[in-house]
Amino acid sequence: MEREKTIINSLEWGKEISNREEKEKVAEKIASMVTDNDIIGVGSGSTAYLALLKIAERIRNEQLHIRAIPTSQEIKMACAKLGIPLTSLLEHKPNWTFDGADEIDFSHNMIKGRGGAMFKEKLLISSSPRTFIIADSSKMVSKLGSRFPVPVEIFPDALVHVDQALQSLSPVEIKLRMAQGKDGPVITENGNLILDVRFDNIPDNLENAIKSITGVIESGLFMHYEVLILSSEEL
Numbered sequence: 001m002e003r004e005k006t007i008i009n010s011l012e013w014g015k016e017i018s019n020r021e022e023k024e025k026v027a028e029k030i031a032s033m034v035t036d037n038d039i040i041g042v043g044s045g046s047t048a049y050l051a052l053l054k055i056a057e058r059i060r061n062e063q064l065h066i067r068a069i070p071t072s073q074e075i076k077m078a079c080a081k082l083g084i085p086l087t088s089l090l091e092h093k094p095n096w097t098f099d100g101a102d103e104i105d106f107s108h109n110m111i112k113g114r115g116g117a118m119f120k121e122k123l124l125i126s127s128s129p130r131t132f133i134i135a136d137s138s139k140m141v142s143k144l145g146s147r148f149p150v151p152v153e154i155f156p157d158a159l160v161h162v163d164q165a166l167q168s169l170s171p172v173e174i175k176l177r178m179a180q181g182k183d184g185p186v187i188t189e190n191g192n193l194i195l196d197v198r199f200d201n202i203p204d205n206l207e208n209a210i211k212s213i214t215g216v217i218e219s220g221l222f223m224h225y226e227v228l229i230l231s232s233e234e235l
């Protein structure tokens with residue numbers, strides 16, 4: 001196991017995190033909520049990663065037994081590096097979940113998926129009796145869609161069909177997400193493509209309208225989910 005441990009320990013994250021101080025504050029709060037034997041759904045992104053670091057610290061200091069259900073390979077690897085045992089939705093229901101967001105409006109509707117993990121994130125949030133969304137001040141918006149497009153994960157062969165069907169929802173712009181520094185598109189962990197779709201207006205039924213298009217796996221639009229927002233502004 002020595003070689004495997006060396007290679008996992010060499011993995012590094014979190015060198016460049018925006019609003020780090022604010023994110024540390026909400027991460028600390030999440031870590032303080034962990035109790036022994038919890039099974040926790042862990043979202044993706046830098047805020048979730050910082051919370052994981054703080055949770056790992058508590059596990060070490062207090063000998064807690066927790067298991068994590070990760071929402072991405074990246075978070076799974078981070079858990080491996082931090083020595084946090086993993087489980088899955090096939091084996092366990094989470095007691096609670098925490099995750100980040102890209103935009104949150106006054107009604108707690110959200111856009112997520114800048115990291116492309118929204119399918120698993122939505123699955124975890126839907127499977128969890130309680131979800132905490134941890135957010136720095138940059139995430140709170142008065143109008144959803146004002147900063148970020150809505151990411152839509154699609155089955156690759158459905159690209160043309162979904163693109164055409166999305167037109168009927170009056171988007172301002174539809175862009176195929178491209179891999180940074182490469183000529184090709186981003187391929188998700190599920191082997192799919194992502195369309196980033198910008199809307200001027202996001203009505204209540206938009207999430208369902210997008211989901212009903214054949215070929216759409218999931219979108220990063222979270223309308224009326226029962227989540228508790230932990231914002232750095234309120235801590």
Ligand code: 5RP
Nearest residue numbers: 045046047100112113115117
């Ligand atoms: C990934 C997500 C993240 O939660 C969201 O992008 C926020 O990321 P960060 O905490 O790095 O600001 O939805 O799919």
